[in-house]
Amino acid sequence: MVADVVVVGAGQAGLSAAYHLQRRGFVPAGSSATGAGRPGAEGRPVGTYIVLDAEDGPGGAWRHRWKSLLMATVNGISDLPGIPQPDVDPAEASSSFLTRYFGGYEHDLGLAIERPVKVQSVSREDADPAGRLKITTSRGEWSARALINATGTWTRPFWPIYPGQASFRGRQLHVADYVSADEFRGRHVIVVGGGISAVGLLDEVSKVTSTTWFTRREPVWREAAFDRQAGHDAVALVEERVRQGLPPQSVVSVTGLIRTPALRAAAERGVLDRHPMFTAIEPDGVRMADGSFLAAGVILWATGFRAELEHLAPLHLRGPGGGIAMDGTRVAAEPRVHLVGYGPSSSTIGANRAGRAAVAGIITLLAGSG
Helix, strand or coil: CEEEEEEECCCHHHHHHHHHHHHCCEEECCCCCCCCCCECCCCCECEEEEEECCCCCCCHHHHHCCCCCECCCCCCCCCECCECCCCCCCCCEHHHHHHHHHHHHHHHHCCCEECCCCEEEEEECCCCCCCCEEEEECCEEEEEEEEEECCCCCCCECCCCCCCHHHCCCEEEEHHHCCCHHHHCCCCEEEECCCHHHHHHHHHHCCCCCEEEEECCCCCEECCCCCHHHHHHHHHHHHHHHHCCCCCCCCHHHHCEECCHHHHHHHHCCCCCEEECCCEEECCEEECCCCCEEECCEEEECCCECCCCHHHHHHCCCCCCCCCCEECCEECCEEEEEECCCHHHHCHHHHHHHHHHHHHHHHHHHHHHC
16 A cells, blocks of 8 residues: 555644645545645645554544543643634543544544554665655555654553562552542552642542652642643743654643642642652552651552654664654654654644644655655
């Protein structure tokens, strides 16, 4: 199977890329070139594209978010390009609302998406730097002139390693596996992590059982409203790291935590009294930094995610700094590959902008290579 551009992933960043490909004149791979998309200067399509998504349906990672994460409490979600979000019921689960929004978006625009298709590896077909890329998937191989990777992070939860971790007789889970606070009733819950998920789940779980919060660093709280300018400033800080080839930090790590009314109430209940990280995990709890012991039945790791890029390993994109050096969305060492939803574009603000930038860069690349 052949396409000029393959997009991997159909979350917010992948849909943004597909929208801009279609808008710039690309048509679905294998089509008769009369479908969606604007024609080029001579009335012909600019090229062909396909989106390969590993999920069973629309929604990206939002399909898997816990049901209690409501639209009223979810961190700000930017509109997809071209079609704004419909009216939002603050009491609706974000997984339900955003899956429906993404699905309607795909349908209304007629985007070329195949699923479920798991991309297993991406490699170079030959040594020609202007040659094609081979994309090996669970449903056959694709050959492409360029690739936009939008696989996100949800499938790679990060689990820190601590002494004695395997000896714990209680339950350990990552936020990726969280369902409901009700399953923790009657057990003391340790929540580890300093991000939005950690404080949100602390608030939720503490309403049904006792909790203790641990972080590696003192949390930084943001008093001012998080407006669009603040979002762009945060994206710029993360972008500088990936430009240097360093592993990206999350956008949240540079924005700080916003004191919402719900979190103010949680603080008043003493839920957000933070402790420095424990030094070891024992069968029935953890050893605190001061040497004391804290009994617990559950450890909830709200420790974030890492970019899902293992399928790109054959391209050897990582540098000595441990990250992938980027020039905007383009991999500096491999101009045929663009990463969206990576580093600065992992936020919804950055994802939309990255989709547009990646498509513009690929059009320039394809024009130059004939």
